[in-house]
Amino acid sequence: MQLVNLRTLSKQSSISVSKLRKFVKKGLPHYRLGRKILVDPEEFETWFKARFGANANPESGDLGQIIDVILDKMDMETH
Numbered sequence: 001m002q003l004v005n006l007r008t009l010s011k012q013s014s015i016s017v018s019k020l021r022k023f024v025k026k027g028l029p030h031y032r033l034g035r036k037i038l039v040d041p042e043e044f045e046t047w048f049k050a051r052f053g054a055n056a057n058p059e060s061g062d063l064g065q066i067i068d069v070i071l072d073k074m075d076m077e078t079h
Contacts, residue, residue, distance in 0.1 A: 003031060003038040005037065006039065023048075024037060024039075026051075027047075028047055029044075052070050052073065
């Protein structure tokens with residue numbers, strides 16, 4: 001298992017650190033060392049696909065559109 005911080009995961013996935021922090025609050029598997037949040041990129045990919053659908057791959061398609069769909073889903077869940 002390889003753990004990376006949110007900044008590294010952000011670069012790998014093209015998703016902002018602030019969005020990743022929201023994902024952590026929504027249940028993204030993570031580990032804490034003090035204040036540092038670490039994520040296994042493989043766990044992130046599995047969680048992301050399970051949560052937002054198998055076709056919601058950050059590395060394929062229009063990332064902006066994928067993020068919009070995800071944020072819409074997150075907004076619906078909180079209201």
